[in-house]
Amino acid sequence: MAPNDSAQITGETGETGDVPAGRRRAARYVVPVAVAGIAAATIGLVPALAASGDPDLPKISAEQLIEKIAASDTEQLSGTVKITTDLGIPSLGSLGGLGGSAAGALAPKGGADGGGSAAEPTGRLMELATGEHTLRVAADGPDKQRVSILDSAAEYSLIRNGDEVWAYDSASNEAYHATSPADAAKGSDKGSEKGSENGEKGKDQAAPKGLPATPQDFAEEALKAAGDTTSVTVDGTARIAGRDAYQLLIKPKQDGSTIGSIKVAVDSETGTPLKFTLQPSGGGKAAIDVGFTKVDFSKPSASTFDFSPPKGAKVTEADESKAAGKDQAHKAPKDAKDLGTEPNVIGEGWTTVVQLDTGGKGPGAVSKDMPAQAEEFMNALGDKVDGKFGSGTVFKTRLVNALMTDDGKVFVGAVTKDALVKAANEAK
Structure with a gap:
């Protein structure tokens, strides 16, 4: 998110207002x-x-x-x-x-x-x-x-x-x-x-x-x-x-x-x-x-x-x-360029979600290229979801969550599962 120089700050005294x-x-x-x-x-x-x-x-x-x-x-x-x-x-x-x-x-x-x-x-x-x-x-x-x-x-x-x-x-x-x-x-x-x-x-x-x-x-x-x-x-x-x-x-x-x-x-x-x-x-x-x-x-x-x-x-x-x-071994795979278009930023502040397009490689396609153990590991982190966007899987941690749709779109942010689904529904 770009810096916001006119941000409001709440001090110990409870005062708020534009930053000088x-x-x-x-x-x-x-x-x-x-x-x-x-x-x-x-x-x-x-x-x-x-x-x-x-x-x-x-x-x-x-x-x-x-x-x-x-x-x-x-x-x-x-x-x-x-x-x-x-x-x-x-x-x-x-x-x-x-x-x-x-x-x-x-x-x-x-x-x-x-x-x-x-x-x-x-x-x-x-x-x-x-x-x-x-x-x-x-x-x-x-x-x-x-x-x-x-x-x-x-x-x-x-x-x-x-x-x-x-x-x-x-x-x-x-x-x-x-x-x-x-x-x-x-x-x-x-x-x-x-x-x-x-x-x-x-x-x-x-x-x-x-x-x-x-x-x-x-x-x-x-x-x-x-x-x-x-x-x-x-x-x-x-x-x-x-x-x-x-x-x-x-x-x-x-x-x-x-x-x-x-x-x-x-x-x-x-x-x-x-x-x-x-x-x-x-x-x-x-x-x-x-x-x-x-x-x-x-x-x-x-x-x-x-x-x-x-x-x-x-x-x-x-x-x-x-x-x-x-x-x-520690770098992105050679086909990382297949992620496709530039990221699309949805929302602002703490609920910002970044949208990526994998070019049609949804969870099903990706799993074909994974070792069985890795696929099991990924599935253990995922929840199946659906909405206006279609269907997909939310992979979750305590902070950063990611929704991978079945048609290859990825929505990621430090937001809840519901917020990811909402962002996917509203994405153009």
Whole structure:
């Protein structure tokens, strides 16, 4: 959804109204539908994270707190992040080891079974989309970051140091190496012609982008536009990872969204989000809950971002993996172009639905190309529905639902089954 600079914001005092022009830069950070994008690759957190009493902080309005987040210039930090996601789908963390199960049939294969390096980042980071995980994170500016996923007896690390990107899986003793364009760290898609050429050449070798791993990542996605479909308030204070924080509460005003509320705990001193919790409208525990249990805003040691493959480690170069076709296991199928026309966006705000046309490939046609276990897995998620649009199947999670009609149209959004059927009925 495009940002709405004239969004209404409800502050702690209950005041509402158009956001002043001078403050639109901050206001554009707040909203909903981006969360559907997050949910597609989602990560979540455990609800109770080192909270110990509610600190007494000066009063602040929702608008002021949004501005505080937007003005935050935190570039150096280290700490531990707890992530738990409950989208109502099977855990992806152990898919590869489930043999003949439906989940195993859908899992990307790596390492010894011929699908590529076990250290290749895309598949490993997708494990964060389900279950509970502990991460150790560190950052020193835009070109030095480290994220390590901690298991009981192993560790997976993704390290960026300038234009060098390394991933290492201690369980398999495999490493994956890529180079990233120099200007990519700065988020630049412009610049010199040479920089653009380097960016184009190196883009497939760089580490995957866009998968949130910290509360700030999630908050930035959720706080992108403020509209009159959204209620934003300050909901008290909290103590997170030993830091005093304000709690920003974001709720949809529309019916039909699967998102009940989003709560962002914001560090009172730095404006850095410390915790992100997404509660589904259907109730129950949080679907996404990401938060620091420990955080330090001092400069991490330079050695944090140093990496050399251990002796005996198998090293896979990104360009070699691509040339061998081994990195395709985590990418869209070759016939993805058959999805046909450009997406059609229906509705606005929290109840936005995106319509795609698969060119006549409805559930029946798609199932012919699926392994039996995968088809069983998909059917377990689906509900048969019908309406003015015809008939189809709704595939559901706790957040993002999709309706695939028998004539090959797909309607997807962070909306309820009824809202999907309504959108399909009203689609032209």
